[in-house]
Amino acid sequence: MKLAVFGATGGTGQEIVRQALADGHDVVAAVRAPGRLAVSHPRLDIAPVPDVTDVARVREVVDGRDAVLSALGTTNKSAGIVAPAARAVAEAMSTAGVRRLLIVSAVPVGPMAAGESLAYRAVLHPIVSRAFRAVYRDLAEMERVITASGLDWTVVRPPRLLDKPLNHRYERVIGANVPGGRSLARADLAHAMLAMLDDEETVRRPVGVAAAS
Structure with a gap:
């Protein structure tokens, strides 16, 4: 497939790019700072996108692609940009x-x-929800935007993300969160997302993914 990846310089985004290339996909990585993407490959194009809300520039990146994956994230300090x-x-x-x-x-x-x-x-849930209230408000609005878009979307909901190697030991639940799921390796999140590319069951559904207990 020809893929576009947003948030490609983040921990999850770089994992998506690496694994997609290893799987044989052609990838265009949308980045604000090209020097931050520590990946090079003959099938990788790097597309500078200083402003990810610039629809015209974003269209240039996604044009001709088979699918788009977004690993854009935020913090309490920068909340309000993801939606x-x-x-x-x-x-x-x-x-x-x-x-x-x-x-x-x-x-x-x-x-x-x-x-x-x-x-x-x-x-635990009330504490986390309060501590990152601005982040989750931004993500909730993002979900509303995406689910109303008419696209063939999949919203992937992981728990706390860790910088650990890929081990393929994760669970997913279509339409709900994983019970007891407390963490997930970014590499496994990337693997799960790439596996869903042509999975019709996940189209227009939220999917919970978490490390297997």
Whole structure:
């Protein structure tokens, strides 16, 4: 496939780029600072995108691609950029005729998984939700933008992300979060997203992914 990757210089984004190239895909990586992408390959093109809300520039990146993957993230300090970026990506994809989109969100944006422990429901989840309120508000708005776009989207909701090697030991739940899922290697998140590219079951569905317990 011909893929476009946004957030390609982040931890998850770089994993997506590396694994996609290893799987034989052609990749264009949208980046603000090209020097931060520590990947080179004959099938990799690097596309400088100083402003990811610039619809015209984003369309140039996604034009002719089979699918788009976004690993754009934020912090409390920079919260408020992910939803506008998603809006620009969705508009650019629609006008370019590109339909498949996989985008990273987070566990707290989705409903509580069935079977969660009392300690998680009463203590941990409320603490995390309050501490990163601005981030999850931004991601929730991003999800609203994407689900209303008419694209063939998949929203992927991982828990806390770790910089660990790929080990293929993760669980996924279509339409819900993974019960008891507390962490996930960025490499496994990238693997899960690439595996969903042509998985019809995940189209227009949220998918929870977490390390296997």
